[in-house]
Amino acid sequence: MIGVLVVDDDFRVARIHRSFVDRIPGFGVVGVAHTGAAALDLVRSEQPDLVLLDLYLPDMFGLDVLARLRADGQDSDVLVISAAKEADAVRGAVRSGVVNYLLKPFGFDDLRTRLEQYATQRTGMYADHNDQADIDRALTYAPRASATLPKGLSTETAQLVRNALSTAADTLSAAECADVVGISRVSARRYLEHLHATARAAVTLRYAVHGRPERRYRWIGS
Known part of the structure; x- marks a missing residue:
């Protein structure tokens, strides 16, 4: 089971995101935080595998939370969930090593796809690798494979x-x-x-x- 911490300042939105995570096999919510300070405390106490991190928190910016986590030696993975579309926010998140960046608002299928991608990559990261191809697969996010080609492709x-x-x-x-x-x-x-x-x-x-x-x-x- 992959433990997930949901971080969002809006109580209703956090409740929805929690319900989304709980519907996805292999994932479970270990806590919910509505501030950056609460998120830091819960990461220390619950040691989640993955943090769904909103950027607009009432006490600090989400990327500052991430920086504090790394400074504390916490290695939980982080998936940003935010309405922030600015280049600086996206670039800062990528440079901070987030596993993905999902724009609000999003639906259940949007989150499920990215969590399944994360689970696939996480499995690869924790396995031994035999060659370059194995490493390439571990570094590649793999959406659920579909036999159906996108529209317009033969x-x-x-x-x-x-x-x-x-x-x-x-x-x-x-x-x-x-x-x-x-x-x-x-x-x-x-x-x-x-x-x-x-x-x-x-x-x-x-x-x-x-x-x-x-x-x-x-x-x-x-």
Whole structure:
């Protein structure tokens, strides 16, 4: 059972989030906090595996709570749940090592998907690794795999992209994959991103002197 601490200043919202967590197999709420100070106390006493952390708390900003936790040597994972869309908040959360960032308001399925992703990655992180592929899988959030492709993608083309990536000697960019398969770069990118979303492809960034970094894909799935 993965123990979860729910942190939200709004009592009604916290109650809803608690009910969401309790409906997801493998997860259980170990406490609810409505302030940053209460969250710090509960982390120390309950040692949750995961903290669902709101950023707008009445006594301190959520990322300050996270910084205090790390300074205290607490290693609970943190998933931010917030209405904050500002770049500074998101960037600060990522730099602080949060496992995910979920914008409010959200529904049950939104949270369930991210908690299942977390459970998958957590299992990989606590296992021994045999090779690079094992590590790539552990570092990749894997949404619940679906046999149904996203709207607009065809099974035949998906298989061609999969074959191109799985047999490539090195990583492929969307443009390189498009040349191999014979489709547009935009289409290739959609198929490759689907493979990444279902944990069958890893993504790395190649930085150039000018322009945006290039996304490179490598096959890791079965």
